[in-house]
Amino acid sequence: LPAISASLVVTADRMLDVSSGKLINNAVVVIDENTISQAGSANDVTFDSSDRVIRLGDATLLPGLMDMHVHLTSDAATHGYKRLGVSVPRATLKGVKHAKDTLRAGFTTVRNVGAPGFADVALKEAINAGEITGPRMFVAGPSLGVTGGHCDNNLLPFEYNQKSDGVADGPWEIRKAVRRNIKYGADLIKFCATGGVLSKGTKVGAQQYTLEEMQALVQEVHLRGLTVATHAHGTAGIKAAIRAGVDSVEHASLLDDEAISLAVENNTYLSMDIYVTEYILSEGKAAGILEESLAKERKVGKAQRESFKNAVESGVKMVFGSDAGVYPHGDNPRQFARMVEFGMTPVQAIRAATINAATLLKQQDKLGSIEKGKLADIIAVPGNPLQDIKAIESVSLVIKNGEVIKQPAASR
Numbered sequence: 013l014p015a016i017s018a019s020l021v022v023t024a025d026r027m028l029d030v031s032s033g034k035l036i037n038n039a040v041v042v043i044d045e046n047t048i049s050q051a052g053s054a055n056d057v058t059f060d061s062s063d064r065v066i067r068l069g070d071a072t073l074l075p076g077l078m079d080m081h082v083h084l085t086s087d088a089a090t091h092g093y094k095r096l097g098v099s100v101p102r103a104t105l106k107g108v109k110h111a112k113d114t115l116r117a118g119f120t121t122v123r124n125v126g127a128p129g130f131a132d133v134a135l136k137e138a139i140n141a142g143e144i145t146g147p148r149m150f151v152a153g154p155s156l157g158v159t160g161g162h163c164d165n166n167l168l169p170f171e172y173n174q175k176s177d178g179v180a181d182g183p184w185e186i187r188k189a190v191r192r193n194i195k196y197g198a199d200l201i202k203f204c205a206t207g208g209v210l211s212k213g214t215k216v217g218a219q220q221y222t223l224e225e226m227q228a229l230v231q232e233v234h235l236r237g238l239t240v241a242t243h244a245h246g247t248a249g250i251k252a253a254i255r256a257g258v259d260s261v262e263h264a265s266l267l268d269d270e271a272i273s274l275a276v277e278n279n280t281y282l283s284m285d286i287y288v289t290e291y292i293l294s295e296g297k298a299a300g301i302l303e304e305s306l307a308k309e310r311k312v313g314k315a316q317r318e319s320f321k322n323a324v325e326s327g328v329k330m331v332f333g334s335d336a337g338v339y340p341h342g343d344n345p346r347q348f349a350r351m352v353e354f355g356m357t358p359v360q361a362i363r364a365a366t367i368n369a370a371t372l373l374k375q376q377d378k379l380g381s382i383e384k385g386k387l388a389d390i391i392a393v394p395g396n397p398l399q400d401i402k403a404i405e406s407v408s409l410v411i412k413n414g415e416v417i418k419q420p421a422a423s424r
């Protein structure tokens with residue numbers, strides 16, 4: 013007799029079709045192993061009485077959420093000089109908890125854009141081996157950057173000889189650093205094109221790396237078939253990075269019209285972390301964020317929200333990127349309400365965190381929507397998130413790769 017394995021079936025009052033932006037009523041999704049085998053309204057879907065059924069009632073099914081900017085090995089309570097006391101092994105262990113918190117909040121996929129010591133590679137391997145619970149991870153390893161830049165660590169004086177793993181100056185040192193990151197398991201490369209808020213002694217508006225260096229970096233990465241994410245707040249650095257061909261600009265705080273047009277022309281994705289400013293300004297001091305960083309944040313946060321509005325109006329491609337790790341892992345969904353407040357429709361905000369992110373990752377055949385043949389990464393939120401986007405802050409069901417990670421007690 014052939015072995016008949018039962019399907020997993022989820023029913024809910026609504027399901028979002030992210031491509032059309034329409035809700036499907038009386039939704040049913042059938043999952044076999046790790047794949048969606050049917051999805052639609054109850055009339056169009058058939059399943060067996062012996063299948064395992066999760067009935068959600070007044071809830072909306074969404075594709076698993078995807079955050080394109082996290083640091084799972086970073087702890088939001090430990091910034092600035094406090095962080096110098098955290099070893100890479102300790103940070104990795106913190107990452108185990110952060111990975112679980114992130115997945116349970118509804119994020120079934122993340123892009124980890126920078127981790128010392130390739131801790132992100134270790135975390136990803138442990139998740140994929142089924143040893144720990146966490147989202148699908150696409151990882152960058154250590155971020156590349158100039159000596160003394162945002163991707164270096166500038167907290168200690170000269171005699172300590174401190175330098176971050178990703179420091180590389182000049183085209184050939186940069187190419188070698190790219191090759192090394194790929195050797196040790198990077199899925200993408202992250203570099204710093206400008207100064208930043210949380211780094212000591214850097215200016216957010218100032219470009220880091222020359223255009224020549226950025227071009228060498230991007231060419232080397234693309235040759236190898238990977239993508240490039242760049243940290244960039246300042247206008248000049250954003251434009252240089254887009255001209256050099258990066259795939260996504262992170263933060264993108266100080267956008268002018270030319271920068272937005274360049275992004276549109278070059279199909280560059282913007283990943284704008286517009287919630288984190290609230291955490292930095294309210295909790296940052298206690299967490300160890302330096303006063304100079306708080307001062308930078310007071311300016312950048314506001315400007316970034318203006319830029320976000322303009323970017324949304326222009327129709328440029330956007331993905332959801334939170335910078336969780338600066339703020340607590342699991343609070344990622346708080347950014348959705350800000351994205352809506354600053355110009356997106358709820359559907360646009362959800363697309364940024366699903367189908368757009370899947371496309372940036374070149375995983376649109378497998379991820380990003382609830383469709384037959386795609387991997388079974390599905391979440392549910394109470395009520396209707398198109399009417400109240402805050403519903404997405406209370407994810408009630410999480411299925412990753414066909415495995416139920418979280419479900420409401422009443423549906424058991």
Ligand code: ARG
Nearest residue numbers: 208209210285289312313316
């Ligand atoms: N990691 C980023 C930096 O240090 C955080 C910026 C957060 N602020 C913001 N408004 N997005 O530059």
